[in-house]
Amino acid sequence: MTSALSGFRICDFTGQLAGAGATRWLATFGAEVIRIEDPVNEGRWDILRGGSPFKDERRGIDLGGAFNNHNPNKLGITLNLRTEKAKEILREIIRESDAVTENFAAGVLEKWGFGYESLKQIKPDIVYVSNCGFGHRGPYSRFKTWGPIVQAVSGLTFSSALPGMPPAGWGYSYMDHTGGYYMAMAIMLALIHRQRTGEGQWVDLACTDAGLSLNGPALLDWTVNGRAMRTEQGINSNRSQFEAMAPHGIYPAAGEDNWVAISCRHDDDWRALAALIEEDWCSEFNDASARQGAQDKLDDCMKAWTSRHDKFDLERRLREQAIPAAAVQKPQERIDRDPTTQAFGLWPQTHHTEIGDVRVDGNPVHFSETDWKIDHGAPCLGEHNEKVLTELLGMSVDEVRQLREEGVI
Amino acid sequence: MSALTGIRVIELASERISFAGKLLADMGADVILVEPPGGDPSRRYPPFVDDEPGENRSLYFMHYNTSKRGVVLDMNDATGQERFRELIEGADILLESEPTTRLGTLGLDYENLRHIRPGLIHVAVTPYGRHEPLSDVPCTDLTLMAAGGPPWSCGYDDHSLPPVRGWGNQGYNTGCHYAVMSILTALLHRHGSGIGQFIDVSITAALNVTTEAASYSWLVAQETVQRQTGRHAATQQTGETQMQCADGRYVNTGVPPRFPREFANLHAWLTEVGLVDEFPEAVFLEMGANWEGPFDLSRIATDDTIRAIFIAGREALQLIASRVSALEFFTGCQRAGLSVGVIYSPEEAFEDEHFIARGFHVDVLHEDLGRTITYPGAPYQLPASPWQISRRAPHLGEHNDEIFQSRE
Known part of the structure; x- marks a missing residue:
């Protein structure tokens, strides 16, 4: 070649x-x-x-x-x-x-x-x-x-x-x-x-x-709308930035320093996720606006659930339901055990x-x-x-x- | 003439590759964005002009699609497919992030297109690569980043807090950087040889090799880095590098003073801002300034003088930080020869005199909105073949007539 x-x-x-x-x-x-x-x-x-x-x-x-x-x-x-x-x-x-x-x-x-x-x-x-x-x-x-x-x-x-x-x-x-x-x-x-x-x-x-130049849309929000990224409430950059998605974050999994990232894009993802979780609190969040409006509470509920499960199990089960999810991979995991790399x-x-x-x-x-x-x-x-x-x-x-x-x- | 003037790119719209198309278009390539009926979903992403939603008002879409023309094609029907083939006949590059088997099913994959357009460079940017079924499983920037490695290294000393993903779709951006590097490499090769090719870009692979020590510490020494607040993840804990200044903003203090000139400059600065009398340890700064021979930090645990001088350097910086703004601290340290950075929010950086002086504010006419909008400028300055935003992002289907009539 x-x-x-x-x-x-x-x-x-x-x-x-x-x-x-x-x-x-x-x-x-x-x-x-x-x-x-x-x-x-x-x-x-x-x-x-x-x-x-x-x-x-x-x-x-x-x-x-x-x-x-x-x-x-x-x-x-x-x-x-x-x-x-x-x-x-x-x-x-x-x-x-x-x-x-x-x-x-x-x-x-x-x-x-x-x-x-x-x-x-x-x-x-x-x-x-x-x-x-x-x-x-x-x-x-x-x-x-x-x-x-x-x-x-x-x-x-x-x-x-x-x-x-x-x-x-x-x-x-x-x-x-x-x-x-x-x-x-x-x-x-x-x-x-x-x-x-x-x-x-x-x-x-x-x-x-x-x-x-990697901050493009935020800079246009500033020059066009006068909206600054520095605000009183601060930033949670694990949440979604452009589209409104919730829950959207990095959640604890079982074991030491194990984490899983989950992005719930829309009602379909949420219904599938709630069916996996099968807990009473889920019904509070069936409405997209309820999920958006109470993300702190939603994240607390999510944490309580994810922390009882293995991160790779969660990754597999959520992906089977077409919900975006991925374990936060440690270097050894992504280098030595990830078949895709x-x-x-x-x-x-x-x-x-x-x-x-x-x-x-x-x-x-x-x-x-x-x-x-x-x-x-x-x-x-x-x-x-x-x-x-x-x-x-x-x-x-x-x-x-x-x-x-x-x-x- | 820009570097890519005359190069035609067909981009099948996807939020995962729009930045790659922009990078090519702003260097002069004729990028034709192909959207499905109804438009790409990113037309509906906030923020919007004046916070009013509309298919031609998304600032997200406007940013990532500068300098492109736009057409609407329904790739699911025969007319749309025929028009796509016509576009490929006149194209140098196809840039796409389709599901792995979609173009093949339509009979429009590289194996077909290369006969329509010999020399075509076909770049597929997918989550895990073109041969990996996992590429077709739903994902977002957050989940790709988690799988690819960056968040493991980012966050806080307190590991009860989650790892952190940086904002700005940097996962997609990283895939786009590799897509553009690949395209430029293939163009250099095609010149003269006439040879085109298929290029398979994996976003998660791109992230895997954009993690610095996290990867090579494992590859070389089977060691695992651990995340730390505001500084490099490391296999062993290192000293803090973020300080809060008098105005509440933070600075990154980089590497603490360790050369005689730096101690001398620091002492001079302390004197200049009238703090030297409040800081009895200034005497150690003077000792550091007059140090002869190497200031060997590896002896810090056993040599009391070296330790005292080193600590005085850090404490002097902390004292100054508590009395001045982050911007004053940044410029003062830099003038003292210390590599320090103010932690700006994006808009604060944008308004800094340095970037304005470099021409980073670029005005683009939006005749549709009856106004001019200031965009972020060039990532690199090529005076003989300049970066330029040649036009605003296209409206949905804006150039259908222009592009397809010119072929009839």
């Missing part, structure tokens, strides 16, 4: 997840992604390099599990950009690349002498995609972020909550994942534009712009040169002609120096050895 993106080469400075996640997608579809890392600080531009989780008791800069998860299929080279020779090598790589990608704080690449104007001089049709929290323009462009800060400022933390409580927010960097998705889209949109016109461009991606091939095993065999996230898609594939784990520090410098730039093995001795790579 051929690869969808073979022939595209990315000169990649991205790290963490918001950047690395973007070029990960491209690499799993066959693009040649060359990660540039700093040999002096052992690639610690990316704080995940060498960080937990670890597969076994070994520790080290090449053994980080998160880094491996976010960087499979990429090539890794080291360049000490404090030296003029390394800068010249970088120029040669850029000349051979279709895109340059980075998610440093605004202005870092320019400070090194590789801002967009310089990149264009090296390669006139280069696609340059920068990704930072607040973008390169605007009053906050120098402010620093990571996922939770992006989520806070863009309204997503606020709108994940239970009433009377502080924001629950997102218990992971939703906007690092999603910022990476938008960065991948931006790279590909710019490459499509270049395919059709021959023209490159600089895409200034701000994760907070992307995050804020297994059947989709969602957790491929990959081989990392130092870590060994380890499973990573797959892509949640399948292409009939050019599907994704993960051939190898993330690169060790400088693992592909010789390969890239000899095969791409035509250097000899001796020249590469000399660069290493001089501290250039």
